[in-house]
Amino acid sequence: MPRTGQHEHSTPIYPTSGFIFDSAEDAQRIFADEQAGNIYTRFNNPSVDEFVEKICLLEGADEGIATASGMAAVFLSFISFLRSGDHVLASRSLFGSTHAILTSILPRWGISHTYVDAAASPGEWEENIMPNTRLIYLETPSNPGLDVIDISMLSALAEENNCLLVVDNCFATPYLQRPIELGADIVCHSATKFIDGQGRTLGGAIVGSSDLMEEVKMMSRNTGPSMSPFNAWILSKSLETLGVRMEQHCKSALEIAIRMQKTAGIASVRYPFLDSHPQAALAKAQMLHGGAVVTFEVEGGKTRCFKFINALRMLSVSSNLGDTRTIVTHPATTTHSKLADEDRALMGISDSMIRLSVGLEDLEDIYSDILQALEASK
Numbered sequence: 001m002p003r004t005g006q007h008e009h010s011t012p013i014y015p016t017s018g019f020i021f022d023s024a025e026d027a028q029r030i031f032a033d034e035q036a037g038n039i040y041t042r043f044n045n046p047s048v049d050e051f052v053e054k055i056c057l058l059e060g061a062d063e064g065i066a067t068a069s070g071m072a073a074v075f076l077s078f079i080s081f082l083r084s085g086d087h088v089l090a091s092r093s094l095f096g097s098t099h100a101i102l103t104s105i106l107p108r109w110g111i112s113h114t115y116v117d118a119a120a121s122p123g124e125w126e127e128n129i130m131p132n133t134r135l136i137y138l139e140t141p142s143n144p145g146l147d148v149i150d151i152s153m154l155s156a157l158a159e160e161n162n163c164l165l166v167v168d169n170c171f172a173t174p175y176l177q178r179p180i181e182l183g184a185d186i187v188c189h190s191a192t193k194f195i196d197g198q199g200r201t202l203g204g205a206i207v208g209s210s211d212l213m214e215e216v217k218m219m220s221r222n223t224g225p226s227m228s229p230f231n232a233w234i235l236s237k238s239l240e241t242l243g244v245r246m247e248q249h250c251k252s253a254l255e256i257a258i259r260m261q262k263t264a265g266i267a268s269v270r271y272p273f274l275d276s277h278p279q280a281a282l283a284k285a286q287m288l289h290g291g292a293v294v295t296f297e298v299e300g301g302k303t304r305c306f307k308f309i310n311a312l313r314m315l316s317v318s319s320n321l322g323d324t325r326t327i328v329t330h331p332a333t334t335t336h337s338k339l340a341d342e343d344r345a346l347m348g349i350s351d352s353m354i355r356l357s358v359g360l361e362d363l364e365d366i367y368s369d370i371l372q373a374l375e376a377s378k
């Protein structure tokens with residue numbers, strides 16, 4: 001964004017709902033798209049545009065929009081492209097509210113879906129493509145199962161079948177993974193997580209090619225899930241530290257994952273860059289590092305999980321993730337509690353599973369709190 005006459009170093013915030021026109025003729029030309037200009041913050045705003053431009057550069061996308069939350073971005077990436085009678089082929093390993101959109105909301109408008117296991121073979125994905133499949137949707141790594149899905153393989157399948165490939169890149173961020181380079185058509189984000197990275201605000205983004213983004217922009221401008229200028233300013237600043245934060249998050253997460261494998265009381269550990277992860281080779285090919293989230297199963301089921309959580313002293317018990325502070329979540333009873341038991345089982349979310357979003361604290365402090373809480377939960 002160009003500096004104002006004040007020569008500020010940090011960009012200003014533009015907390016304005018509307019903009020003024022120099023003349024009636026200018027207003028007419030700006031509305032007719034014959035002249036560039038700001039109209040109204042539901043359409044665009046300089047603070048929001050700055051954030052969007054940065055996300056587009058990071059993701060290698062032509063254009064994008066920012067939304068008030070990640071779910072607004074996910075919802076827009078469906079409704080901008082789907083019509084009654086269309087079908088969505090989706091990975092089963094999805095964020096809880098995304099699952100709710102597919103199973104409870106889109107069917108109201110006659111939009112159906114089929115789930116495929118994240119670890120399915122290319123053949124299994126292909127078998128489930130129907131003549132009316134319009135969109136393939138996935139998260140990788142998935143929340144909270146950390147399944148890794150082959151974006152290039154699905155982009156080839158989407159292209160052969162004339163579908164769009166939409167990737168929720170929330171867990172990886174463009175610092176670790178760039179789905180558009182791997183053939184994805186649309187990337188959506190919950191900026192609430194690692195993009196903010198400090199647990200302060202909600203936000204979302206959608207990016208893609210200019211022609212596809214036309215549809216998304218039309219939908220967003222008219223339905224109004226816009227990001228506020230203040231939140232955009234916060235998130236835009238956060239992007240300046242995304243790389244260093246992700247480096248540190250991932251370094252600590254890998255080390256915690258390695259140590260947890262040898263920690264007493266832990267039944268299993270899952271992390272995309274651990275050799276024990278079934279898709280470790282794919283994760284290493286597709287991502288720069290393994291991400292900031294580690295999941296593990298505690299011996300002793302839900303009872304011990306709850307004791308473990310209640311015994312933590314430093315780590316935060318929260319349902320959020322992607323914060324400077326390490327967050328512990330019990331997905332089965334919180335973020336994924338609304339799912340049917342069999343869906344949770346298919347997604348690999350057991351009652352013993354703990355999701356750890358590794359923060360930026362000292363690694364030894366994080367690990368020793370885990371150890372003392374495990375000891376106390378015996």
Ligand SMILES: *Cc1c(COP(=O)(O)O)cnc(C)c1O
Nearest residue numbers: 069070071095143170190192203
């Ligand atoms: C949190 C999350 C969302 C939803 O984002 P909000 O900002 O909470 O609306 C979507 N997808 C994934 C993978 C998430 O982790």
